[in-house]
Amino acid sequence: MKNNKKIALFGGSFDPVHTDHFNMAKTCHDKLGFEEVWIIPTFLNPFKSSTKTSNEERLNLLNLIFENEPYIKIDKFEMNNNRVTTTYETVSHFKELYSDIDFSFVIGSDNLNRLEEWNNFDELIKMIHFIVFERSNEYKKEVATKYHIPIYQFENNFLSSTKLRELKELNLLTPKVNDYINYHLLYLDIRVKPFMDKKRYEHCLNVGEMAAELAKNNGIDPQRAKVAGTLHDITKRWDNEKQIAYLRKYDKTLLIEPKPVWHSYTGAFHLKHDWLIKDEEIINAVYNHTVGCENMTKLDMIIFCADKISKERNYENVEYYRAECFNNLKTGFKKLLINQYEVAIKTHGIDAIGKKLLRTYDYYIKGDK
Ligand SMILES: Nc1ncnc2c1ncn2[C@@H]1O[C@H](COP(=O)(O)OP(=O)(O)O)[C@@H](O)[C@H]1O
Numbered sequence: 001m002k003n004n005k006k007i008a009l010f011g012g013s014f015d016p017v018h019t020d021h022f023n024m025a026k027t028c029h030d031k032l033g034f035e036e037v038w039i040i041p042t043f044l045n046p047f048k049s050s051t052k053t054s055n056e057e058r059l060n061l062l063n064l065i066f067e068n069e070p071y072i073k074i075d076k077f078e079m080n081n082n083r084v085t086t087t088y089e090t091v092s093h094f095k096e097l098y099s100d101i102d103f104s105f106v107i108g109s110d111n112l113n114r115l116e117e118w119n120n121f122d123e124l125i126k127m128i129h130f131i132v133f134e135r136s137n138e139y140k141k142e143v144a145t146k147y148h149i150p151i152y153q154f155e156n157n158f159l160s161s162t163k164l165r166e167l168k169e170l171n172l173l174t175p176k177v178n179d180y181i182n183y184h185l186l187y188l189d190i191r192v193k194p195f196m197d198k199k200r201y202e203h204c205l206n207v208g209e210m211a212a213e214l215a216k217n218n219g220i221d222p223q224r225a226k227v228a229g230t231l232h233d234i235t236k237r238w239d240n241e242k243q244i245a246y247l248r249k250y251d252k253t254l255l256i257e258p259k260p261v262w263h264s265y266t267g268a269f270h271l272k273h274d275w276l277i278k279d280e281e282i283i284n285a286v287y288n289h290t291v292g293c294e295n296m297t298k299l300d301m302i303i304f305c306a307d308k309i310s311k312e313r314n315y316e317n318v319e320y321y322r323a324e325c326f327n328n329l330k331t332g333f334k335k336l337l338i339n340q341y342e343v344a345i346k347t348h349g350i351d352a353i354g355k356k357l358l359r360t361y362d363y364y365i366k367g368d369k
Contacts, residue, residue, distance in 0.1 A: 006033055008131060009094060010106040011040040011078070011087060015053050016061050016181060018159045019174050024106060024133050027154040029071045032131065034104070038073045039066070040090060043081055053186055055079045065177055086119035091128050104129040109139040109151060116143065165190050170276050182277050183223060185230055191275075192230075196237040203310060204233050211306035218298055218329050227277075228285040228303045235266040246270065257291075257354045264290040292337065292360035294369075301333045308336050334364055341365070 008028040014021060028034040041058050059074065066072040077093060078085040087105065094103055105128050107115075112132060118124060130149045136158065144151055157172045164173055165187045181187065185208075193201050211229030212222035235243065240259070246266040247254050250273070254265045268287035271277045285303040288296060292304055309322045309332075321339070325332030341361045344353040363369050 004100055004102040005035055006102045006104070007098075008032070008034040008037045008104050008106050009040060009091070009128075010037055011042060011090065013161065014039070014041050014058050014062055015161050016058070016164060016173075016177055016186070017065050018161060018164055018177065019172055020154075020157055020159045022065050022174065023155045023157075024108075025066070025072060026069070027133070027152065028106060028131065029069075032152065034071075036071050036073060037106075038075050038094075040075050040078055043079050043083060043085060057184060057186060061177055061180060064180055065174055088118070088120040088124045088127075091124060095127060104131045106131045106133070108133055108135040109144075110135050112139045112141075112143045112149070115140075167191060167274055170274070175276075175278075178276055179278065182275060183227060185227060188230070192234060195234070200233060200236060203312060204230050206310035206312055207232055207303070207306045210310045211302050214302045214306055214325060214329065215299075217326055218302065220298055220302065224279065224282060225285075225299060225302050225306075227279075228282045228289075228299060229306050231271055231275075231282075232267060232286050232289045232303055232307060233263060234286075235270050236263045238263070238266060242266075257356060258348070258352060261290045261354055261356065264288065291340075291354060291357035292364075293356065294359060294363040296333075296360075298329065301329055305329065305333050305336055308340070337361060337364055 008025075010021075010025055010028070012021065025037040025039065028037050039062055041055070041062060043055070059076070059079070062074050066074065078090060091103065091105060094101075107130060109132050115121065115130075125147055130147070132144060132149055132151045133156070134151055134153055135156070143149070157169075159169060159172055163169055170178055192204065196204070208226045208230030211225040215222040215225035235246070238246075243259075243262045243266050244255065246269050247262060250269040251265065254262070257265075264287055267289075268283045271286060272283045277283060281297060281299050284297070285299045288300045289303045289307050292300065296304070305321075305325045309318060309325055321332060321336055324335050337360065341353075341357060344357060350358075
């Protein structure tokens with residue numbers, strides 16, 4: 001009898017794809033005898049109202065994580081359908097197209113709980129073998145027994161896309177996937193929006209846009225500037241207690257700076273230690289965005305300026321400062337710095353404006369750097 005090729009179909013939202021998805025696919029190939037694993041990202045999960053990320057972004061992430069795995073094929077059948085596609089339809093499609101292939105369908109054990117509710121389940125279970133990977137100990141074991149479905153263990157980190165979107169357990173996510181997510185600013189509606197009011201969120205988006213424009217003007221990667229700009233105020237609405245806790249944890253000396261400046265430092269610490277952003281220039285640009293420092297990079301200046309001239313800002317002379325920044329970044333930056341220094345002194349007095357603003361002012365304005 002002819003030995004048919006064995007292929008595992010692995011469907012999911014992959015929003016984002018993570019290390020455990022990777023390990024499951026690898027186990028199918030390395031240990032369970034599947035020659036290939038075909039990854040089928042959903043257009044929409046039938047049990048969810050919507051996915052959070054575009055098809056293109058999810059595909060890019062899949063291509064990235066599996067780039068060195070030759071046994072993987074990423075199939076766009078469900079995505080291209082542009083509508084909800086049930087597993088029954090998908091399996092029928094592949095079986096019809098490739099009648100000489102032995103297909104199995106990979107799921108996590110959580111899916112056993114509602115497996116019998118899947119569309120056309122009675123037929124589906126006769127059409128294809130399910131391969132189940134244990135996700136936790138709590139699942140309907142009787143469903144597996146009833147349909148003789150094998151359960152496999154694998155090197156499981158017990159990750160979930162939902163938790164990763166919420167910045168939980170990011171240290172276990174394949175770093176290049178995390179880097180892509182950060183660089184493309186995915187999941188802002190989960191990671192940024194809920195932590196501030198609408199106006200502040202709009203400001204953040206506008207600063208990101210303005211920073212990208214200034215970056216283009218100055219020969220810098222606009223996307224990196226957009227990331228720093230969009231995330232610059234990420235901790236602005238954190239309460240004092242949380243700000244203090246972060247400063248105590250990462251740099252106590254900053255507690256002597258005025259409270260309104262704290263968020264620049266806690267923002268940088270949050271992005272570095274919780275978002276796991278590795279690009280130090282981005283981290284530093286957030287760190288320096290309120291009162292600057294000596295020897296600022298172009299990106300530092302861009303974020304400092306973009307924050308003060310973003311689209312929605314409408315204080316007197318804002319148009320003038322905008323034009324100055326686009327005409328010459330350094331000149332615009334210095335003018336904004338003088339303005340900020342004078343306003344700060346008028347409002348708070350020289351003793352209360354903090355050492356860092358004084359130092360930046362001395363360096364750039366008095367020292368004419
Ligand atoms: N840590 C894990 N252990 C076992 N199975 C998992 C794990 N993470 C995801 N899976 C399984 O991988 C498949 C695709 O995952 P995902 O895209 O997160 O699911 P969904 O389509 O439900 O959003 C699902 O069958 C899910 O149960």
